[in-house]
Amino acid sequence: MEAEHPMTFADQVRAIPGGEHLEMCFSCGTCVSKCMIQQKLEPEYNPRRLLRMVMMDMREEAFKSPTTWLCSACDLCYPACPQEIHISGVIGAVKSLAVEAGYTSPLETVSVDETLCSGCGICVMTCPYEAPHLIEKEVNGVMDRFSEVDKDKCMGCGMCVAACPMGAIARPGVSNPELVNQIKIKKHKDAPSLVVFICDWSLRADDDLAILESYPENVRVIHIPCSGRIDPQMALIALRSGIDGVLVCGCAPGECHYQRGTYVSACKINLLDSMLGQMDLADGRVRFVQLGTQDRGRIRHEIDSMLAGLQREAA
Amino acid sequence: MVDAARHPKIDVRTYTNVERVEGYVGNFKVQLREKARLVDVDRCNGCGECAKVCPIEVPNYFEMNLAPRKAAYVAMSQSVPLKYTIDEEACIHCYKCVEACGPLDAIDFSQEDKVVWEDIGSIVVATGFNHFDPSVIPEYGYGRFPNVITAMEMERLNNSAGPTVGNLIRPGDGKNPQRLAIINCVGSRDKRFNPWCSNFCCMYAIKNAVLLKQANPEMEISIYYIDIRTPSKGYEEFYERARGMGIHFIQGRPSLITQDDNTGNLFVHSEDVALGRVIEKEYDMVMLNQAAVPQPDVDTVSSVLNISQSPGGWFMEYHPKLRPVDSPTDGIFLAGACQGQKDIPASVSSGLACASRAGRILHSDEWQIEPIIAQVWEDRCISAQGKQCGLCAKACPYGAITVETGKAAQVTTAKCHGCGGCVAECPHNAITQMHFTDAQILAQIRALLAEKPEEKIFAFRCQWCSYGGADLAGTSHFDYSANERGIRVMCSARMDSDFIYEAFRLGAGAVLYSGCHPQDCHYITGQRVGATRADRLMKAFEKMGMSPGRFRVEWISAAEGDKYSRVINEMQETLNAIGPEKLHEENEMLRPEMEKRARRMYEVPLVTEASDYSDEMRQAMSDMEEPHGS
Numbered sequence: 053m054e055a056e057h058p059m060t061f062a063d064q065v066r067a068i069p070g071g072e073h074l075e076m077c078f079s080c081g082t083c084v085s086k087c088m089i090q091q092k093l094e095p096e097y098n099p100r101r102l103l104r105m106v107m108m109d110m111r112e113e114a115f116k117s118p119t120t121w122l123c124s125a126c127d128l129c130y131p132a133c134p135q136e137i138h139i140s141g142v143i144g145a146v147k148s149l150a151v152e153a154g155y156t157s158p159l160e161t162v163s164v165d166e167t168l169c170s171g172c173g174i175c176v177m178t179c180p181y182e183a184p185h186l187i188e189k190e191v192n193g194v195m196d197r198f199s200e201v202d203k204d205k206c207m208g209c210g211m212c213v214a215a216c217p218m219g220a221i222a223r224p225g226v227s228n229p230e231l232v233n234q235i236k237i238k239k240h241k242d243a244p245s246l247v248v249f250i251c252d253w254s255l256r257a258d259d260d261l262a263i264l265e266s267y268p269e270n271v272r273v274i275h276i277p278c279s280g281r282i283d284p285q286m287a288l289i290a291l292r293s294g295i296d297g298v299l300v301c302g303c304a305p306g307e308c309h310y311q312r313g314t315y316v317s318a319c320k321i322n323l324l325d326s327m328l329g330q331m332d333l334a335d336g337r338v339r340f341v342q343l344g345t346q347d348r349g350r351i352r353h354e355i356d357s358m359l360a361g362l363q364r365e366a367a
Numbered sequence: 368m369v370d371a372a373r374h375p376k377i378d379v380r381t382y383t384n385v386e387r388v389e390g391y392v393g394n395f396k397v398q399l400r401e402k403a404r405l406v407d408v409d410r411c412n413g414c415g416e417c418a419k420v421c422p423i424e425v426p427n428y429f430e431m432n433l434a435p436r437k438a439a440y441v442a443m444s445q446s447v448p449l450k451y452t453i454d455e456e457a458c459i460h461c462y463k464c465v466e467a468c469g470p471l472d473a474i475d476f477s478q479e480d481k482v483v484w485e486d487i488g489s490i491v492v493a494t495g496f497n498h499f500d501p502s503v504i505p506e507y508g509y510g511r512f513p514n515v516i517t518a519m520e521m522e523r524l525n526n527s528a529g530p531t532v533g534n535l536i537r538p539g540d541g542k543n544p545q546r547l548a549i550i551n552c553v554g555s556r557d558k559r560f561n562p563w564c565s566n567f568c569c570m571y572a573i574k575n576a577v578l579l580k581q582a583n584p585e586m587e588i589s590i591y592y593i594d595i596r597t598p599s600k601g602y603e604e605f606y607e608r609a610r611g612m613g614i615h616f617i618q619g620r621p622s623l624i625t626q627d628d629n630t631g632n633l634f635v636h637s638e639d640v641a642l643g644r645v646i647e648k649e650y651d652m653v654m655l656n657q658a659a660v661p662q663p664d665v666d667t668v669s670s671v672l673n674i675s676q677s678p679g680g681w682f683m684e685y686h687p688k689l690r691p692v693d694s695p696t697d698g699i700f701l702a703g704a705c706q707g708q709k710d711i712p713a714s715v716s717s718g719l720a721c722a723s724r725a726g727r728i729l730h731s732d733e734w735q736i737e738p739i740i741a742q743v744w745e746d747r748c749i750s751a752q753g754k755q756c757g758l759c760a761k762a763c764p765y766g767a768i769t770v771e772t773g774k775a776a777q778v779t780t781a782k783c784h785g786c787g788g789c790v791a792e793c794p795h796n797a798i799t800q801m802h803f804t805d806a807q808i809l810a811q812i813r814a815l816l817a818e819k820p821e822e823k824i825f826a827f828r829c830q831w832c833s834y835g836g837a838d839l840a841g842t843s844h845f846d847y848s849a850n851e852r853g854i855r856v857m858c859s860a861r862m863d864s865d866f867i868y869e870a871f872r873l874g875a876g877a878v879l880y881s882g883c884h885p886q887d888c889h890y891i892t893g894q895r896v897g898a899t900r901a902d903r904l905m906k907a908f909e910k911m912g913m914s915p916g917r918f919r920v921e922w923i924s925a926a927e928g929d930k931y932s933r934v935i936n937e938m939q940e941t942l943n944a945i946g947p948e949k950l951h952e953e954n955e956m957l958r959p960e961m962e963k964r965a966r967r968m969y970e971v972p973l974v975t976e977a978s979d980y981s982d983e984m985r986q987a988m989s990d991m992e993e994p995h996g997s
Contacts, residue, residue: 346625
């Protein structure tokens with residue numbers, strides 16, 4: 053029987069855990085609009101169509117589709133899907149078949165500088181995608197441990213970059229020196245200066261992005277892929293260079309594009325805030341806010357209240 | 368409705384609850400509680416003076432709480448009969464209404480609930496449906512964003528008799544909206560809430576859009592949909608007309624609504640499936656077309672009337688195609704949307720069907736039922752000997768059996784539907800089911816297991832589901848083991864433990880105990896009676912040391928021919944895996960226990976005769992079997 057009917061592409065996907073319920077999709081488009089990748093990154097991104105491709109046995113197209121590679125399994129779409137399809141599970145199944153077939157991820161990924169890596173394994177624990185793993189290899193006749201990143205698994209969030217105590221991991225565009233270079237503000241006599249680290253995914257609407265651009269030079273906006281990219285050191289560097297406040301914006305809990313970046317960063321930044329308090333430094337110099345998908349326009353309120361607080365402190 | 372109220376033979380009782388229903392088809396006794404409305408209905412002429420002077424205002428449920436009503440009120444101005452009621456919970460007893468009523472003297476604060484019993488021939492249930500509350504869907508923001516409203520709120524806001532006299536305004540700021548989004552399938556076709564399609568919402572969305580567009584031609588109206596379903600006569604033409612009027616139809620289920628806090632405007636995020644692109648459009652107002660869901664009190668109503676519910680809570684019909692308005696209880700009929708989501712034409716048709724079904728009962732002196740009823744052998748019933756029992760009454764899904772200690776159990780024939788649950792439950796074999804007597808069934812078991820029993824898979828199938836499933840497997844040509852032998856009983860409740868013991872005593876290789884899925888049971892709770900017994904048997908066989916898989920319990924619907932053939936094939940595989948030697952050994956080991964357990968069966972009249980075959984008959988049976996081979 054089985055020899056007569058070779059497995060279709062859909063059968064293969066279904067056979068991988070996560071790939072079940074594939075055929076339940078009735079193409080309502082909820083997942084596509086809930087996801088922000090199409091709006092922000094890639095117009096061709098469309099999970100609904102990928103599911104369709106699988107069902108119609110379009111193997112090569114599916115493997116080449118950006119949807120296969122760009123989904124970061126944030127599962128924003130999963131609770132909204134009326135058919136309760138675990139869409140990121142299906143996409144993950146397609147991705148693993150694509151990797152098997154020899155396709156590679158087109159994403160910008162992190163790289164490890166082996167001269168700096170101490171093999172501590174913190175990056176392995178931090179990564180939501182199990183991309184880094186420790187390897188042992190011989191360097192100058194001595195066996196040593198290093199971290200190695202699986203390029204097909206890495207989504208480029210930069211959480212490991214923030215976590216690495218040796219500064220051995222970098223992601224092009226948001227490496228430590230590149231971010232530090234951006235923390236430069238023309239000081240204003242009357243207005244307090246503020247650095248805003250903003251996660252690219254926490255603002256959905258175009259008018260929210262326009263709000264960010266409406267601020268004068270004393271507010272410096274730095275775009276990062278995930279709030280998890282920011283470590284307390286970055287905030288301290290900003291404060292030491294004479295800047296009055298640091299605001300880090302991430303997604304609401306459960307809505308993080310990289311699963312737990314917002315959680316990790318919220319813990320770190322809030323801890324830093326309380327430590328600054330213990331050092332008798334003024335309250336509210338460092339703040340973390342979590343912006344939900346329905347918090348349209350809240351960013352203006354957050355920045356304004358932060359500025360007002362700093363102004364009060366200065367007075 | 369007004370005509371109905373004026374008809375000499377129609378008695379309209381409003382503000383009245385049905386509390387108990389006793390009796391049977393043609394002879395129901397119904398207990399009604401006429402709630403105290405604190406107004407004498409014979410004196411009230413509906414002038415409304417009491418409401419005018421009443422100082423208390425509470426939210427008006429009929430207006431979707433968009434407007435107030437007084438504590439002295441009528442539900443709506445078209446109420447029939449037009450008699451006022453005083454809401455006792457809201458009333459502060461200022462007695463201004465008494466004064467206003469004046470010489471009519473209709474208001475009576477001493478009134479109390481009245482309980483009355485009525486003789487009723489047949490009952491029509493027309494309790495309707497309820498609306499899904501969309502505030503549980505966080506992404507649509509209903510309840511948080513004032514300008515997101517439900518379809519029913521829109522209905523009131525756009526009604527010339529409504530709180531705004533037909534002037535459509537936004538609840539947020541009272542402005543007239545110029546851009547409106549209508550979102551379909553809110554809470555329906557959504558496995559998180561209700562998996563069903565609510566049937567009428569597509570047409571309903573189009574109707575609202577057309578009405579609004581006619582009144583305000585410059586208004587921009589978009590309907591977001593997954594599929595537009597317009598299957599009835601004239602519906603597609605109406606849809607086309609709406610498209611012609613310039614109403615936008617956007618295929619794509621919105622995933623999110625956000626609000627601009629300054630303007631109160633709403634942004635609807637969705638994919639335009641035709642474009643394959645995510646769109647975010649700004650609207651002044653959003654209307655959510657909510658799902659139709661069963662009434663919140665369906666459980667109470669179904670237990671009072673003893674009618675079952677389909678999955679989801681709709682009342683269950685006797686047969687979805689052939690008896691769509693009959694409930695499983697004779698003489699009770701289901702009209703309109705209480706049986707399932709229906710639009711107006713379908714509700715009217717089912718109402719008319721109910722009227723004719725009910726009329727048939729009222730016009731006949733006699734009522735024919737299926738002859739497969741249960742009968743009690745009074746001399747065997749231990750209740751007659753003064754012992755406590757009542758297992759039969761407990762098993763009966765229809766309440767057809769009354770047991771009084773000291774008297775034999777009594778079956779109300781008109782209520783009995785012939786599931787046979789009581790017959791199988793009776794530990795003293797004191798009940799028999801006509802045409803499905805123990806003797807008849809045992810004869811079938813013996814005949815089918817007369818030859819090579821250890822190779823056989825013996826299947827007990829229920830008339831309505833698994834028998835249909837087996838039949839479908841046959842007509843669909845699904846292959847299954849030729850060693851299967853099956854008999855039909857009316858319900859899994861009839862599958863007596865004794866039959867199973869007898870089958871194993873005769874050496875059956877495997878026994879399948881099959882019936883309807885719990886929610887599909889034709890006899891309301893018959894499947895539950897059967898399932899409980901099957902669980903008990905399963906445990907007993909396990910204890911006795913029977914190999915697992917030889918006794919199997921499966922619920923198979925009439926549409927699951929594939930499942931039937933799969934189950935039988937799996938059982939065959941189990942038998943193959945056990946192997947004939949071990950099977951034989953096991954049967955020999957189990958026989959004494961089975962004999963002991965099935966012994967009581969032989970005390971039943973006629974059983975012994977029916978199970979003793981002459982040698983010629985055995986020969987004839989094996990001759991018949993041979994040409995097919997096995």
